[in-house]
Amino acid sequence: MEAHLIYTSRFSNKFWKISVAKTSFAIIYGRIGTDGTVRVKDFSSPEACKKEAHRLIQSKLKKGYRPHVTAQHEIKESSMTEAHFWQLIDDCKSHGDDALEHVEWLVSRLSEKSVTDIISFDSFLNEHYFKSYTSDLWAAAYIAKGGCSDDGFDYFRAWMLYLGKDAYYEAIADPQSLLPYLKGLKKQEEMPQLEELLSVASDAYEKKTGNDFDDYIKLYDQLMQEDYSVPDIDLDWDEDDEESLRKMFPELWEAFGENPLGT
Incomplete structure (x- = not known):
């Protein structure tokens, strides 16, 4: 209604x-x-x-x-486009020394925008976040990390989005394209995860309005009316079958199969 x-x-x-x-x-x-x-x-x-x-x-x-019957009487539409979404992801990396500081800047920058812009940003994030819920990417995360739980895969996909548009789409097409980024994390003794990115919009909304997460989720559902429930996927790999994982992603296995991140 x-x-x-x-x-x-x-x-x-x-x-x-x-x-x-x-x-x-x-x-x-x-x-x-x-x-x-x-x-x-x-x-x-x-x-x-x-x-x-x-x-x-x-x-x-x-x-x-x-x-309302005429097109000229419209609520101001969101200025958030997909291009602007990716630009903000790129821009945040110029503000701060690490991923957490980049996320803090992103929250602050978003909080300066309208509520509709904040929600639109989150809609783009959710769209790409769920698009990355694939068996191949989960296998890649499993190899790189030496194991990957449901939550671990969620945070891995958030980290993928943080890498930016080109890296994200390349990883969707070929998870082994993440190898240079994963090797970089290995040198820095860090993990491919960024849970904080998933709450950027709700944090910006709270900063802007003073309202909490529950209010934000209700408003998002009311305005966007999207169904981004987690899809069912059939994993076409077996975590106990190392040989099959090696064949799926030989380059990733060579780099992390015997020496995963965090070890």
Whole structure:
């Protein structure tokens, strides 16, 4: 359920939009052409949520709001594009001495943007993050680390995104392209993991609004309405079959099979 209303007069030019999903709704309101202000409210049941949403819509209509019908009356759209997403990933590496400082800068930079930009950044991150959930990449992570749990693979894929667009797409096509980066970590005695990148957007949202992670997730679900549930994949390798792993990625095995990262 969704309603997008506008109110225009000689002295006012406003919008009001409500998006309902299950037991909560999100409202965005403000002057037309701006990002607006966002509010999220929870209810005890879907019925109670819909009832209150309907009451609010009727109240707005009685005050003179009308359904949005023309393209010129739009909430300001997010300026976050995929190109801008990757540019921010690249830019963060110029601010700080290590990955954690780079992530801190990214949180700070994002918090200066609109809420819709923050959420759009997270949407791009989630899209690429789930695209990297593949059997081949998990095998590569397993070889490099000498083992890789579910959580370990999550943080490995976050590290992959941190490497940047070109490295990310090359790794999707051929996991052995990660070899130079992994060797670099070996010299620095570090691991291919960056859990902190996964919460950049929610941290930026909290820094900007003062609202917590739960509020952010509700708002994200309301506005994006995406289904990024973890897909089921069949691993086409056996962790106990070293020979099959060696054949899959001989270069990675030569570098880390007997001497994985962290040892």
